[in-house]
Amino acid sequence: MCLILFSYQSDPRYRLLVAANRDERYDRPALPAAPWTDAPDIIAGRDLEQGGTWMGYSRLGRFAAVTNYREGSGRSVAPRSRGELVAGFLREDTAAGDYVRAIAASGSDYNGFSLLVEDGEELWFVSNRDAAPRRIEPGVHGLSNHLLDTPWPKVTTGIDRLREAAALSAQDKIVGRLFDALNGRTIPPDEGLPATGVGLARERQLAPPFIVSEGYGTRASSVLLVPHAGIAEFHERTFGPGGVLLAHASHSIPSETATAG
Numbered sequence: 001m002c003l004i005l006f007s008y009q010s011d012p013r014y015r016l017l018v019a020a021n022r023d024e025r026y027d028r029p030a031l032p033a034a035p036w037t038d039a040p041d042i043i044a045g046r047d048l049e050q051g052g053t054w055m056g057y058s059r060l061g062r063f064a065a066v067t068n069y070r071e072g073s074g075r076s077v078a079p080r081s082r083g084e085l086v087a088g089f090l091r092e093d094t095a096a097g098d099y100v101r102a103i104a105a106s107g108s109d110y111n112g113f114s115l116l117v118e119d120g121e122e123l124w125f126v127s128n129r130d131a132a133p134r135r136i137e138p139g140v141h142g143l144s145n146h147l148l149d150t151p152w153p154k155v156t157t158g159i160d161r162l163r164e165a166a167a168l169s170a171q172d173k174i175v176g177r178l179f180d181a182l183n184g185r186t187i188p189p190d191e192g193l194p195a196t197g198v199g200l201a202r203e204r205q206l207a208p209p210f211i212v213s214e215g216y217g218t219r220a221s222s223v224l225l226v227p228h229a230g231i232a233e234f235h236e237r238t239f240g241p242g243g244v245l246l247a248h249a250s251h252s253i254p255s256e257t258a259t260a261g
Helices: 083-091 096-105 153-166 171-182 200-206
Strands: 003-008 014-025 030-036 039-047 055-058 063-068 113-118 123-127 139-143 216-227 232-240 244-253
Touching: 003 063, 003 113, 003 153, 003 171, 014 055, 014 063, 014 153, 014 171, 030 216, 030 232, 030 244, 039 083, 055 083, 055 216, 063 083, 083 096, 083 113, 096 113, 096 123, 139 153, 153 171, 171 216, 171 232
Parallel strands: none
Antiparallel strands: 003 014, 003 139, 014 216, 030 039, 039 055, 055 063, 063 113, 113 123, 216 232, 232 244
16 A cells, blocks of 8 residues: 555544555456455455555454555665565564564564555554554554654645544445545645655655556555444545556454454
């Protein structure tokens, strides 16, 4: 993922609200979000190059998502895929805090990443470009290709849009408003752009929530709603070159955590 907006334990109806965009090369093969044939409790997209995923939810009430950490060119390529980090958490029953502490110890095996994991009890953040894992307190947060709540324009604007959506009463209205937020294509003024070593022209291309550029762009937009009690809803829109909508799928996910009340 390259943008993750989320509300954690700050809504009377939802334990977790997530709106996220996955940005990737258009030619990198992937499957849309669905139950995995080799792990049917997991509902997630799947990267067909490395076998991992960028965001997923499991019937055990576990959530995970990862973003790349943007650092420009010139860094060596690490041996392991960042998609393993999400898939590994969804496959296991390890507590979120224990999982991120183990990942922090092996962070040099991966290129730069920022990872969110939630096990129904706690939500944790870890990055191999940050000092230490941290437990996230209830609130509304945003993550792009840097550290948690780094105030890039798409993060700060997205947090505002998430708050607006969460204030709506009807679930379908919330979902629609979050997809609208993820589809934003306005380029912020240059003075608000980060400097991550990719050059100003590329910073402009990567600045909107929804990215369309030559050979690379937003491939999937995902909205996840996990209630305090009931059935989680996972909605996904997938896109091709030029930002053309390819498909829209929805999954209702019974969860031991969600139904426990």
